[in-house]
Amino acid sequence: MDIRMAGVTKVFDQDIVALEDVHLSVDSGEFLYLVGTTGSGKTTLLRILSREYIATRGQVTVGDRNLRKIGRSELPFYRREVGVVFQDFKLLSDLSALENVSFALEAMGLPPRIVQNRANEVIDQVGLWRRRFLKPPQLSGGEQQRVAIARAMASSPSVFLADEPTGNLDIRTSEEIMKLLLSINAAGTTVLVATHDRNMVDAYRQRLVELHNGRIRRDERRGRYLLDDEL
Numbered sequence: 001m002d003i004r005m006a007g008v009t010k011v012f013d014q015d016i017v018a019l020e021d022v023h024l025s026v027d028s029g030e031f032l033y034l035v036g037t038t039g040s041g042k043t044t045l046l047r048i049l050s051r052e053y054i055a056t057r058g059q060v061t062v063g064d065r066n067l068r069k070i071g072r073s074e075l076p077f078y079r080r081e082v083g084v085v086f087q088d089f090k091l092l093s094d095l096s097a098l099e100n101v102s103f104a105l106e107a108m109g110l111p112p113r114i115v116q117n118r119a120n121e122v123i124d125q126v127g128l129w130r131r132r133f134l135k136p137p138q139l140s141g142g143e144q145q146r147v148a149i150a151r152a153m154a155s156s157p158s159v160f161l162a163d164e165p166t167g168n169l170d171i172r173t174s175e176e177i178m179k180l181l182l183s184i185n186a187a188g189t190t191v192l193v194a195t196h197d198r199n200m201v202d203a204y205r206q207r208l209v210e211l212h213n214g215r216i217r218r219d220e221r222r223g224r225y226l227l228d229d230e231l
Contacts (some may be wrong), residue, residue: 001063001081001158001190002028007120008058010214017046018212022058025193028158031185033201034194035225036211042194043087045211046161049192050084051075062159082097082107082151083161083189089144091136097147098123098132104151122150126180142173149180160184160191166200178204198225 003026010019010027019041023080026032034042047053048060051067052221059144060067091100101119110118123132128144145165162181166174178200185191201208201224208223209216216225 001025001071001193003190004059004061004158005045005048006046006059008048008055009058010048010053011082012043017053017214019048019211021217022214024209024216024219028190029185029188030127031182031206031208032193033108033208033223034192035196035201035208036217038196040091040211041214043158043163046084046163046192049159050082050161051078054188069200076108080155081158083155083157083160085145085160085165086153087164087167089136089148090130091144091151093136096133096135097139097143097150100147100149101138101154105154108155120152122153123147125153126150128181135206136231140173142169142176145169145177146174146180147175149184153184158189158221160189162191164195164197166194166195166197171199175203201225 005022007023007196008019008022011017013172022045034043034045048055049062051070067079070078076088092103095103098119101123102115109112123129126149127144128143128150130145131139136147139147151197165181166177167176174197181193205222208220210218
């Protein structure tokens with residue numbers, strides 16, 4: 001699905017401006033990096049797209065849905081179309097990797113056979129078939145991230161949002177996670193990745209949008225993490 005943000009501003013209590021007058025268009029099937037210093041607005045932008053936050057001003061559309069006007073009854077159906085990977089994974093520690101994925105599908109009210117087949121499929125796709133019965137505390141950070149990605153993939157979303165997916169991972173594991181995200185994009189999913197990972201951005205060049213103090217500072221095709229004069 002395509003994404004359109006026009007004049008989007010998000011103000012929190014105590015007049016904290018997280019985003020200000022953001023105009024952004026992302027075509028269906030595009031891959032986009034969001035970069036910027038901590039507090040620049042990256043996470044806020046993703047949470048507006050996942051509909052965790054509502055923009056204070058401006059228009060936000062994802063596909064044919066206006067996110068400022070979407071009704072409560074329609075929200076669960078919208079979220080099935082948007083896969084989200086959080087910074088802290090948000091896995092259930094008492095469930096196995098496979099059960100974490102299954103639980104997300106069960107919450108959608110899908111029949112048990114479909115839940116079982118789809119959970120097995122995505123766990124295999126992220127390379128965790130042999131580890132599927134282990135619980136999160138028994139998995140490495142990279143493996144937990146793979147479970148989180150599998151869970152987000154399970155509903156076959158049209159939009160995939162990842163917030164610092166390679167944070168605190170070693171270089172080799174980060175590369176594996178990035179290749180997995182690129183494979184999701186190659187299947188036709190629109191992917192937005194908020195990241196501080198300069199190495200991955202420069203190694204896997206894609207469209208790059210830099211935020212600074214809640215505003216878009218630059219928007220480049222195949223952009224580098226830093227401007228040439230900052231290298």
